[in-house]
Amino acid sequence: xxxxxxxxxxxxxxxxxxxxxxxxxxxxxxxxxxxxxxxxxxxxxxxxxxxxxxxxxxxxxxxxxxxxxxxxxxxxxxxxxxxxxxxxxxxxxxxxxxxxxxxxxxxxxxxxxxxxxxxxxxxxxxxxxxxxxxxxxxxxxxxxxxxxxxxxxxxxxxxxxxxxxxxxx
Numbered sequence: 001x002x003x004x005x006x007x008x009x010x011x012x013x014x015x016x017x018x019x020x021x022x023x024x025x026x027x028x029x030x031x032x033x034x035x036x037x038x039x040x041x042x043x044x045x046x047x048x049x050x051x052x053x054x055x056x057x058x059x060x061x062x063x064x065x066x067x068x069x070x071x072x073x074x075x076x077x078x079x080x081x082x083x084x085x086x087x088x089x090x091x092x093x094x095x096x097x098x099x100x101x102x103x104x105x106x107x108x109x110x111x112x113x114x115x116x117x118x119x120x121x122x123x124x125x126x127x128x129x130x131x132x133x134x135x136x137x138x139x140x141x142x143x144x145x146x147x148x149x150x151x152x153x154x155x156x157x158x159x160x161x162x163x164x165x166x167x168x169x
Contacts, residue, residue, distance in 0.1 A: 005167065006048040007036040009055065010063035015126035015149070016056040016087045019156055023052055023085075026160035032167060039069040050081040050167055056125065057088030059139075061105050070111055077115045083163055084112065085121040091146040118166060121159050124150035 005027055009020035017038070024036035035048075045051065055066035062070075070077070086104060104112055104120055112120070127140060127147045140147065 004033045004035070004048055005050040005052060005163075006042060006045065007034050007052045007054075008039045008042045008066075008069065009036070009053070010039050010066035010069075012056050012058065012063065013126070013128070013131050015151065016054055019085070019087055019123055019151065020052075020054055022153065022156050023054075023160040023163070026157055027052075027164050027167075030161065030164035030168070032164055038065075040065050042069065045073055045076050045080070048080065050083075050163075051077060052083045052085070052163060054085040054087065057086045057105065062086065062108060067108060070108060070115070074111060074114055081167070082115055082117040083119050083121070084117045085123060085159070087123045087151070088125040089122070090125055090127050090148065090150045092150075119159075119162070121155075123156060124152055126151060 007020050007024045007027070009016050011017040011020070020036050024034040027034035039053070039055075053066065053069065055062035061067075084104060104122075126149045127145055128149075129137060129140075129147050132140060139145075
Protein backbone atom coordinates (compact mmCIF):
# COMPACT_ATOMS: atom_id res chain seq x y z
CA UNK A 1 0.00 0.00 0.00
CA UNK A 2 1.17 3.50 -0.80
CA UNK A 3 1.92 5.43 2.37
CA UNK A 4 0.51 8.80 1.32
CA UNK A 5 -1.79 10.46 3.82
CA UNK A 6 -3.81 13.64 3.61
CA UNK A 7 -4.04 15.58 6.84
CA UNK A 8 -6.73 18.17 6.16
CA UNK A 9 -8.01 20.72 8.66
CA UNK A 10 -10.34 23.66 9.18
CA UNK A 11 -9.01 26.22 11.62
CA UNK A 12 -10.30 29.66 12.48
CA UNK A 13 -7.30 31.12 14.30
CA UNK A 14 -4.55 28.57 13.74
CA UNK A 15 -4.74 26.27 16.80
CA UNK A 16 -6.30 23.37 14.85
CA UNK A 17 -3.85 23.99 12.00
CA UNK A 18 -1.00 23.53 14.48
CA UNK A 19 -2.52 20.24 15.68
CA UNK A 20 -2.78 19.05 12.05
CA UNK A 21 0.84 20.07 11.43
CA UNK A 22 1.95 18.08 14.49
CA UNK A 23 0.05 15.03 13.24
CA UNK A 24 1.72 15.40 9.83
CA UNK A 25 5.13 15.75 11.46
CA UNK A 26 4.66 12.56 13.51
CA UNK A 27 3.45 10.64 10.44
CA UNK A 28 6.49 11.80 8.42
CA UNK A 29 8.85 10.88 11.27
CA UNK A 30 7.29 7.41 11.11
CA UNK A 31 8.33 7.08 7.47
CA UNK A 32 5.01 7.98 5.88
CA UNK A 33 4.30 10.72 3.35
CA UNK A 34 1.86 13.22 4.83
CA UNK A 35 0.45 16.25 3.03
CA UNK A 36 -0.97 18.80 5.48
CA UNK A 37 -3.35 21.44 4.14
CA UNK A 38 -6.60 23.30 4.77
CA UNK A 39 -9.70 21.39 3.62
CA UNK A 40 -10.52 24.05 1.06
CA UNK A 41 -7.21 23.30 -0.71
CA UNK A 42 -7.39 19.50 -0.46
CA UNK A 43 -8.83 18.98 -3.95
CA UNK A 44 -8.63 15.50 -5.45
CA UNK A 45 -8.50 12.70 -2.85
CA UNK A 46 -7.64 9.94 -5.33
CA UNK A 47 -3.91 9.83 -4.43
CA UNK A 48 -4.66 9.35 -0.73
CA UNK A 49 -5.54 5.89 0.63
CA UNK A 50 -5.78 7.49 4.09
CA UNK A 51 -7.22 10.77 5.33
CA UNK A 52 -6.97 12.50 8.69
CA UNK A 53 -9.53 15.28 8.94
CA UNK A 54 -9.86 17.77 11.75
CA UNK A 55 -11.83 20.84 12.60
CA UNK A 56 -12.08 23.45 15.27
CA UNK A 57 -15.39 23.32 17.10
CA UNK A 58 -17.26 26.55 17.76
CA UNK A 59 -20.60 26.65 19.52
CA UNK A 60 -20.90 22.89 19.11
CA UNK A 61 -20.27 22.84 15.35
CA UNK A 62 -17.39 22.01 13.05
CA UNK A 63 -16.19 24.79 10.75
CA UNK A 64 -18.44 25.03 7.68
CA UNK A 65 -15.64 24.13 5.27
CA UNK A 66 -14.84 20.90 7.18
CA UNK A 67 -18.49 19.82 7.24
CA UNK A 68 -18.79 20.64 3.53
CA UNK A 69 -15.65 18.59 2.81
CA UNK A 70 -17.14 15.58 4.63
CA UNK A 71 -20.42 15.88 2.74
CA UNK A 72 -18.79 16.41 -0.67
CA UNK A 73 -16.45 13.44 -0.22
CA UNK A 74 -18.68 11.05 1.74
CA UNK A 75 -18.61 8.18 -0.77
CA UNK A 76 -14.89 8.49 -1.44
CA UNK A 77 -14.06 8.71 2.28
CA UNK A 78 -16.21 5.65 3.03
CA UNK A 79 -13.76 3.66 0.88
CA UNK A 80 -10.64 5.02 2.58
CA UNK A 81 -8.98 4.72 5.96
CA UNK A 82 -10.20 7.83 7.80
CA UNK A 83 -9.42 9.35 11.18
CA UNK A 84 -11.26 12.40 12.49
CA UNK A 85 -10.40 14.90 15.18
CA UNK A 86 -11.99 17.94 16.73
CA UNK A 87 -10.34 20.63 18.81
CA UNK A 88 -12.13 22.97 21.06
CA UNK A 89 -12.78 22.37 24.73
CA UNK A 90 -10.67 24.45 27.08
CA UNK A 91 -9.99 24.01 30.76
CA UNK A 92 -8.70 21.27 32.99
CA UNK A 93 -9.96 17.71 32.67
CA UNK A 94 -10.54 15.20 29.91
CA UNK A 95 -11.72 16.82 26.67
CA UNK A 96 -14.60 14.29 26.42
CA UNK A 97 -15.86 15.32 29.85
CA UNK A 98 -15.57 19.02 29.03
CA UNK A 99 -17.52 18.43 25.81
CA UNK A 100 -20.13 16.39 27.70
CA UNK A 101 -19.17 13.14 25.95
CA UNK A 102 -19.45 14.50 22.43
CA UNK A 103 -16.36 13.80 20.35
CA UNK A 104 -17.97 14.98 17.13
CA UNK A 105 -20.83 17.44 16.55
CA UNK A 106 -24.17 15.64 16.61
CA UNK A 107 -25.24 17.26 13.33
CA UNK A 108 -22.53 15.23 11.53
CA UNK A 109 -23.22 11.86 13.18
CA UNK A 110 -25.19 10.27 10.32
CA UNK A 111 -22.55 11.32 7.82
CA UNK A 112 -19.75 10.03 10.03
CA UNK A 113 -21.56 6.73 10.55
CA UNK A 114 -21.60 6.36 6.75
CA UNK A 115 -17.85 7.04 6.48
CA UNK A 116 -16.93 4.71 9.38
CA UNK A 117 -13.72 6.37 10.58
CA UNK A 118 -11.05 4.22 12.25
CA UNK A 119 -10.99 6.57 15.24
CA UNK A 120 -12.30 9.93 16.39
CA UNK A 121 -10.27 12.11 18.74
CA UNK A 122 -11.18 15.21 20.66
CA UNK A 123 -8.33 17.49 21.69
CA UNK A 124 -8.23 20.47 23.99
CA UNK A 125 -8.20 23.80 22.21
CA UNK A 126 -7.15 27.40 22.67
CA UNK A 127 -9.03 30.55 23.59
CA UNK A 128 -6.80 33.59 23.18
CA UNK A 129 -8.75 36.63 24.40
CA UNK A 130 -6.58 38.93 22.28
CA UNK A 131 -7.86 37.24 19.12
CA UNK A 132 -11.57 37.21 20.02
CA UNK A 133 -14.18 39.53 18.57
CA UNK A 134 -16.33 41.55 20.95
CA UNK A 135 -19.17 39.03 20.56
CA UNK A 136 -16.86 36.05 21.12
CA UNK A 137 -15.47 37.67 24.28
CA UNK A 138 -19.03 38.19 25.49
CA UNK A 139 -20.00 34.56 24.84
CA UNK A 140 -16.79 33.18 26.38
CA UNK A 141 -17.38 35.26 29.50
CA UNK A 142 -21.07 34.30 29.66
CA UNK A 143 -20.33 30.55 29.48
CA UNK A 144 -17.26 30.95 31.71
CA UNK A 145 -14.96 29.35 29.12
CA UNK A 146 -11.41 29.12 30.44
CA UNK A 147 -8.95 31.10 28.35
CA UNK A 148 -5.48 29.98 27.38
CA UNK A 149 -3.80 27.19 25.43
CA UNK A 150 -4.95 23.82 26.76
CA UNK A 151 -3.68 21.61 23.93
CA UNK A 152 -2.07 18.37 25.09
CA UNK A 153 0.77 17.75 22.65
CA UNK A 154 1.52 14.32 24.15
CA UNK A 155 -2.07 13.24 23.42
CA UNK A 156 -1.81 14.55 19.83
CA UNK A 157 1.53 12.79 19.31
CA UNK A 158 0.26 9.52 20.78
CA UNK A 159 -2.83 9.59 18.55
CA UNK A 160 -0.73 10.31 15.45
CA UNK A 161 1.65 7.47 16.35
CA UNK A 162 -1.33 5.10 16.61
CA UNK A 163 -2.40 6.19 13.10
CA UNK A 164 1.13 5.57 11.80
CA UNK A 165 1.11 2.13 13.40
CA UNK A 166 -2.21 1.24 11.77
CA UNK A 167 -0.99 2.41 8.37
CA UNK A 168 2.26 0.46 8.54
CA UNK A 169 0.52 -2.89 9.11
